Amino acid sequence: LRVLVLHGPNLNLLGTREPSLYGMADLAAINQALRRLATQEGIGLECRQSNVEGELVTWIQEARGRFDGIVINPAAYTHTSVAIRDAIAAVQVPTVEVHLSNIHQREEFRRHSYIAGVAVGQIAGFGPGSYLLGLRGLLDHLNGLNG
Numbered sequence: 001l002r003v004l005v006l007h008g009p010n011l012n013l014l015g016t017r018e019p020s021l022y023g024m025a026d027l028a029a030i031n032q033a034l035r036r037l038a039t040q041e042g043i044g045l046e047c048r049q050s051n052v053e054g055e056l057v058t059w060i061q062e063a064r065g066r067f068d069g070i071v072i073n074p075a076a077y078t079h080t081s082v083a084i085r086d087a088i089a090a091v092q093v094p095t096v097e098v099h100l101s102n103i104h105q106r107e108e109f110r111r112h113s114y115i116a117g118v119a120v121g122q123i124a125g126f127g128p129g130s131y132l133l134g135l136r137g138l139l140d141h142l143n144g145l146n147g
């Protein structure tokens with residue numbers, strides 16, 4: 001299996017960005033933890049980050065036929081992007097939405113996700129662990145273990 005991990009805008013600043021909300025781990029550390037899990041599970045993994053909505057849309061489009069699943073932290077685009085939602089719906093590549101923080105516990109505008117309606121599921125609030133839980137959940141989904 002091959003999984004694409006997508007990080008949205010401002011996640012390149014992790015480690016220095018509002019550490020009380022998003023923790024001390026930087027993106028390289030998160031990707032390293034993901035790669036460790038991928039190796040353990042015997043799957044292929046590619047991690048990408050973009051601050052540009054259209055670039056994320058293009059990568060999702062290109063995932064069809066190349067990746068079996070996507071783990072995405074759409075960051076602020078979670079709450080604004082019909083385009084990312086439509087791309088996920090169009091390619092039909094199983095996608096898990098993850099967030100470092102518990103978006104349901106924060107400002108009202110973070111509670112709504114355009115992505116959740118087209119995702120296999122959403123994991124939020126576990127810091128970098130959200131990505132690892134998301135990847136495990138995606139693999140179980142792909143292996144038919146989620147019922």
Ligand code: DQA
Binds near residue numbers: 010011073075078
């Ligand atoms: C985030 C939550 C979003 O509301 C925010 O815009 C982010 C990060 C998270 O991982 O907790 O950039 O997706």
